[in-house]
Amino acid sequence: MAREPQSAPGRLTTIVAGWQARRIEDPVARLHFLRHSLGDRRVWDVPRLARQEWKRRKIVWAAAGCGLLLLPAGAWKGNGVLWDRAPVLTAQASERDANYIPSVWLVEQGTEREEYSNGLRIERRYETSLTPREYVVFQRGREDRGASAARTAPAGIVFHSTESAQTEFQPDQTRRMRIIGTALLEFVRQEHAYHYVVDRFGRVWRIVRESDIANHAGHSVWADRDTTYLNLNRSFLGISVEALTDPSAGQSQVTPAQVHALRVLTEMLRSKYRISAQNCVTHAQVSVNPGNMQAGYHYDWAVGFPYAQVGLPDNYAAALPSIWLFGFSYDPSLVKVTGEPFWRGLVLGEEQLRQNATAHGLSLEAYRGLLEKRYRQILSTLSANNVKAKEREG
Numbered sequence: 001m002a003r004e005p006q007s008a009p010g011r012l013t014t015i016v017a018g019w020q021a022r023r024i025e026d027p028v029a030r031l032h033f034l035r036h037s038l039g040d041r042r043v044w045d046v047p048r049l050a051r052q053e054w055k056r057r058k059i060v061w062a063a064a065g066c067g068l069l070l071l072p073a074g075a076w077k078g079n080g081v082l083w084d085r086a087p088v089l090t091a092q093a094s095e096r097d098a099n100y101i102p103s104v105w106l107v108e109q110g111t112e113r114e115e116y117s118n119g120l121r122i123e124r125r126y127e128t129s130l131t132p133r134e135y136v137v138f139q140r141g142r143e144d145r146g147a148s149a150a151r152t153a154p155a156g157i158v159f160h161s162t163e164s165a166q167t168e169f170q171p172d173q174t175r176r177m178r179i180i181g182t183a184l185l186e187f188v189r190q191e192h193a194y195h196y197v198v199d200r201f202g203r204v205w206r207i208v209r210e211s212d213i214a215n216h217a218g219h220s221v222w223a224d225r226d227t228t229y230l231n232l233n234r235s236f237l238g239i240s241v242e243a244l245t246d247p248s249a250g251q252s253q254v255t256p257a258q259v260h261a262l263r264v265l266t267e268m269l270r271s272k273y274r275i276s277a278q279n280c281v282t283h284a285q286v287s288v289n290p291g292n293m294q295a296g297y298h299y300d301w302a303v304g305f306p307y308a309q310v311g312l313p314d315n316y317a318a319a320l321p322s323i324w325l326f327g328f329s330y331d332p333s334l335v336k337v338t339g340e341p342f343w344r345g346l347v348l349g350e351e352q353l354r355q356n357a358t359a360h361g362l363s364l365e366a367y368r369g370l371l372e373k374r375y376r377q378i379l380s381t382l383s384a385n386n387v388k389a390k391e392r393e394g
Contacts, residue, residue, distance in 0.1 A: 099276070100277070101270055101271060101274055101275075102118070102267040102268075102270055102271045102311075103117075103271055104116050104117050104118045104120070104264075104267050104268045104271040104272070105117045105271075110124075111124065112124055112125060116264070116268050118264045118267050118268065119264055120204065120261075120264040120265055120267075120268050121203075121204065122196075122204050122205075122206050122265075123203055123204065123205045123206070124206055125205075126185045126186070126189045126205055126206070126207055127206045127207065127208075127209060128189055128192065128207065128208060128209070129208065129209050129211075129212050130192045130208055130212045130213055130214065130215075131212055131213050132152070132211060132212055132213075133152050133153075133154065133211060133212055133213050133234055133235075134150050134151070134152055134234070135150065135151055135152075135234035135235045136148050136149070136150055136151070136381075136382070137151065137155070137227045137228065137229055137235065138227070138228040138229075138230075138378060139226065139227065139228070140223055140224075140225070140226055140227060140228055143228050143325075143374060143378055144374055144377065144378075146381065147381055147382075151235070152211075153273050154210065154235065154236060154237045154269075154273050154275065155227070155229060155235045155236060155273075155275065155279055156222065156224075156229070156232070156235065156236040156237070156275055156276070156279030156280060156281070157236060157237050157238075157239060157266060157269060157270075157275060157279065157280045157281075158216060158217050158220070158232055158236045158237070158238050158239070158281060158282070158283055158286060159239055159240075159241070159262075159280070159281070159282045159283065159301055159305055160194060160216060160238060160239065160240035160241070160282075160283045160300050160301065161240060161241050161242075161243045161244065161245040161283075161300040161301055162184060162188075162197070162240050162241070162242050162243065163243075163244055163245070163300055164180070164184050164242065164244075165180055166180075166243070166244055167180065169200060169253060169255060177200055177201075181199045181200060181201075181242060184197070184199075184242060185197060185199075185205055185207070188207050188240070189207055191215060192207070192208050192214050192215050193207065193214065193215055193216055193238075193240070194207050194208065194214055194216050194238040194239065194240040195207060195208045195209075195210060195214050195216070195237045195238050195239065196237070196238070196239045196240070196265060197239075197240050197241075197242060198239065198240070198241045198242065198258050198261045198262060198265070199242045199258075200242050200243075200255060200258065201255075201257055202255060202256075202257025202258050202260060202261040203261070204261050204265050210237060210269075210272075210273075213233050213234045214233065214237075214238050215233060216232075216233060216238030216240070216283075217231070217232035217233050217236060217238060217283065217286060217287070218231070218233065218287070218298075219231060219287070219288050219289065219290050219297070220232045220233075220283075220286040220287055220288060221286060221288050221295075221321055221322035221325065221326060221328070222236075222279065222281060222285070222286045222321055223321035223325055224276060224278050224279055225278075228321070228325060230378060230379070230382055231382060232286060236279070236286075237269060239262070239265060239266075241254060241258055241262065242258075243258070245299075245300050245301050245302075245303070245304060245305075254304075254306070259306050259309050259310065262306070262310045263309065263310045263311050266280060266310055266311065266312070267311065277312050277313055277315075278313070278315065278318070280310075280312050280315065281315050281318075282300070282301035282302070282305050282315075283298050283300045283301055284296055284298055284299050284300060284301050284302035285301075285315070285316070285318075285320060285345065286322070288322045288328055290375075290379070293327065293328050293329060293372060294328060294329055294330050294331055295320055295322045295323055295328040295329070295330045295346070295349075296330050296331070296334045296346070302334075316344060316345055317344050317345065317348075318345055318348075319345060319348035319349040319351075319352050320345045320346060320348075320349035321349070322349070323346065323349030323350055323352075323353055324349045324350075324352040324353040324356060325371065326371045326372065326374065326375040327353065327367065327368035327369070327370075327371030327372050327375070329368075330346055334346070353367070353368075
């Protein structure tokens with residue numbers, strides 16, 4: 001259906017609102033601002049930040065109504081619309097952050113360790129193999145049309161925490177930390193649980209070779225601008241930090257050495273496989289439970305992942321694809337447990353789901369039902385592809 005032409009005042013309102021919205025960094029505050037500015041008068045529980053943001057921008061809004069001097073050059077191109085009345089709610093990294101790939105190369109390689117140009121050192125004593133990576137993905141918005149051809153290069157990174165036994169990070173506990181760390185490395189090697197583990201001293205241990213899958217993500221969902229990924233064991237690399245991050249278990253302190261190790265390791269992997277920044281996410285963000293169709297099945301790194309310190313955009317602000325792509329819900333207690341950073345992704349995901357349902361002329365529940373059906377069909381496709389892959393391996 002063709003878009004109904006806007007009047008000149010309507011176009012001006014849309015342009016100014018879009019320009020103003022782009023200057024609001026917080027995605028939730030930006031969403032409330034757009035609702036208020038573009039005519040959505042429903043009652044919302046507006047956070048304090050959104051109210052403050054709206055008050056602060058009243059002066060600029062009034063000034064913009066007096067003329068176009070405040071508008072950026074080229075604002076009236078085309079039909080003059082800079083921001084659609086149905087804003088895209090999926091918070092993404094900036095173009096530069098999403099597209100920038102670090103340059104890191106191998107300096108020295110031996111049987112015991114590897115060293116890279118950014119200072120990364122990888123310990124190989126626990127390195128093992130499992131099954132060569134091969135997986136399929138789905139085109140965004142066309143998931144029901146079938147999977148792509150098989151791929152072998154990893155498409156992203158999932159950050160985990162071990163949630164294992166901890167002791168105070170103090171000099172007199174060094175021996176105990178080494179004993180605990182060694183037991184942990186032996187266990188994750190046996191389980192093929194991650195590709196990498198960063199221990200409490202910041203040492204990086206390769207567990208499963210990058211060319212193979214690891215058992216780190218289970219049932220999971222993520223999507224970037226073009227592609228939908230399900231069950232990320234095969235498509236994403238798994239990096240785990242020896243730490244407690246599950247809010248229900250009590251948060252332990254991640255050491256500065258661990259944060260630095262995460263940064264240089266992430267840089268190397270992104271450089272090697274051309275991984276987009278928006279595909280570097282935490283386990284809590286991708287984990288789902290198909291049994292009850294709820295997101296956030298695992299809580300590790302539901303809060304506190306140091307995105308900025310690791311050199312990544314804040315992907316906690318991304319609307320969770322599991323919610324708006326496949327209709328997953330979540331236990332309300334998850335919001336209380338995880339706090340605002342993770343809460344933003346849940347709320348933005350639900351709001352995008354509502355808008356998509358409205359655009360399709362369906363109730364929210366009817367639309368959820370269609371999305372769940374699509375999800376089940378894709379799971380069946382993945383299962384069939386995995387069976388074929390195992391037959392080829394056998």
